[in-house]
Amino acid sequence: MNRLKERSSQREGAVIVLLVIMLPVLLILAAYSINIAYVEAVTADSQVVTDAAVCAAGRMYVQTGDKNAALEAAREAAARNPVAGQVVPINMGDLEFGVSVRESLDEGYSFEPLTEGSEMGNAVRLTTLSLANAPDAVFSPLFPTLGTHLEIRPQRVAVSTQSTMDVSLVIDRSGSMAYASDETPDPYVNPAAAPPGWAYGQPVPPNSRWLDLVASVNAFNGFLESSPQSEKLCLATYATEASRDCELTHSYTEIASQLDSVSYQFDGGGTSIGYGLQSGLSALTDAAHARPYAVRTMVLLTDGHHNTGMSPESMTWALKNSGVTLFTITFSQDADQSRMANLATACGGEHFHATDASQLQSAFEQIAKKLPSLMTQ
Incomplete structure (x- = not known):
């Protein structure tokens, strides 16, 4: 019995000694594991901040062309999203400011920095060099590394690109568009600028909304044509x-030509x-002309109230299901601003x-600058 007690005591002592030896090792391994997990978390969060910052920079750059404003936008986004x-x-x-393009559905976007003297691009690339170098x-391990030199210097990269787009212009040519922007349309009174004896079907009067x-x-087309x-x-x-007047095309002169055709024979009518x-x-969405990799955007203009045919709201599901982003413009005080805003x-x-004409042109320019951007890296 005494021998058994002695052996048990010896075992307990050996276990205690083993625990004393192993505990520091276990603590070191635990600290090492936590540090590794922390490094991975900081790296992942740094990528999230890089994405947010480059999106803000890209949006500001496309809208203003101001590189300093783009930098401030990136800094503000980073400040709102601290890491650790x-x-x-x-x-x-x-x-880096440059041009990012995509040629086909099978290819990704390719970023090229602007060369000396180049005009404005459509993309911004952010590489966290200031963080890495x-x-x-900026970040330190949570636990001491026992002499091991461990620095957390994540170098992350992201690119924001104003995307390749197919754009549909949907334009109101109803009878009220023959009147000036400061006139109230009257079916019994011709537009003030119309020549004597003017009637619908003739060239639209000068000074008209049309x-x-x-x-x-x-x-608007000129702004898009100058973009990269x-x-x-x-x-x-x-x-x-309604009519499809021009299929998707790179030739913007075709759009202008079709609008001029309406100007020469302005038939008027209701507002559907x-x-x-x-x-x-x-x-x-016509497969013969649409590009499957392009972002779809529609710009709708009206100067009045919907008053005939299918309702605008009945098209909401079809637009969303087709991936279309819709911008609406109302022109003149006669327009149904609330309904178009909701749409x-x-x-x-x-x-x-x-x-007025100045505000209308400004609206189209703002839309051109707001057309969708993508994260392309």
């Missing part, structure tokens, strides 16, 4: 009925916004209102 209690540093040297590491629109669309990516445009117009959206969508919101876009 620290703000990821971003300096001008971390940003800081004199003192001609203001044509000038604004041409400016390759947008295609199509045109649908509507009054009591639903039919206009339907025609615009059919042109935008744009339902389809992921934005609403603009204009009361």
